[in-house]
Amino acid sequence: MEGCIPNKSFVLSCPFFSFNKKSIYLFRHNTYGLIVKKLKYVDLNGDLWFEGENFSSISSIKIGAIKKKQVIGKAFLNISKLGVKWL
Amino acid sequence: MVYSIFNKIHKLNNFQTVSAHCDIPCKIYDPMHAQISVLTMIRICDLISELENKDSNDINxxxxxxxxxxxxxxxxxxxxxEIRVIWGDYIKEPQLEKFPELHKLTHDIMLNTSKAKQEVNKEITIDLLKKINRFAEIFWTTKNVKTYKAICPYPPAQELIYPDLKE
Structure with a gap:
């Protein structure tokens, strides 16, 4: 079930960032709390649409449109038992 | 090394936890949901057949x-x-090497389920149950759990593969 970020690993994020497709961001979701997902696209309203890395991730539609102010950081490094990986 | 350093810092400072949020919790897989669902489909075929054999059908x-x-x-x-999630998330190279039939079996289950949905046909649905039982048998074998066959103690009283978890 694990995508590019293994379970119980550490994710380092930067609070200063630009929005790029396929980059991974941490954001506060009204239902799911603080979550980490990959940016799929930015719509015409400037809202962000995210997707998961694997089959059982919640869908973009379930996540819904995310406002830029909900995003708290861009993930750039993953530290897991498997090693250190740039995201 | 780096991980253990971060782990120690985490124990002292407690970093914020972020979730990747899957629809199902990680590592929890069980084909029983699929087995129960196909049993329900078989039972429904029986119930529809009972309705069909009634002399007259009122609005109810x-x-x-x-x-x-x-x-x-x-x-x-x-x-x-349920089958797609186990196949897509749990089944990986080691399981496929041991059971090369898994891809075809999963695809057959998909096709058979479509057929069982399209028709009210008990035989087709029982055939689907057999395939799902085989899938369950493989699943538990990959987890080194022995299985046994038993007739489910409720309608439609069909044979099911159960994990023997006592050992």
Whole structure:
């Protein structure tokens, strides 16, 4: 079930960032709390649409449109038992 | 090394936890959901058959028929979802090497489920149960759990593969 970020690993994020497709961001979701997902696209309203890395991730539609102010950081490094990986 | 350093810092400072949020919790897989769903489909075939054999159908029977069909559809979708998640998330190279039939079996389950949804046909649905039982048998074998066959103690009283978790 694990995508590019293994379970119980550490994710380092930067609070200063630009929005790029396929980059991974941490954001506060009204239902799911603080979550980490990959940016799929930015719509015409400037809202962000995210997707998961694997089959059982919640869908973009379930996540819904995310406002830029909900995003708290861009993930750039993953530290897991498997090693250190740039995201 | 780096991980253990971060782990120690985490124990002292407690970093914020972020979730990747999957629809199902990690590492929890069980084919029983699919087995129960296909049993439900078989039971529905029986119930529809009972309705068909009635001399006359009043409005309540018609409403019941409609509910049964809708439930059969719903459980067919559940069968597909449950099998797809196990196949897509749990089954990996080691399991495929041991059981090369898994891809074809999963695809056959998808096709058979569609057929069982399209028709009210007990034989087709029992055939689907056999495939799902085989899938369950493989699943538990990959987890080194022994299985046994038993008739489920409720209608439609069909043979099911159960994990023997006592050992």
């Amino acid at each position: 029977d018609k409403a019941q028929f409609s509910r049964l069909i809708s439930q059969k559809e719903e459980h067919g979708i559940k069968v597909k979802d």
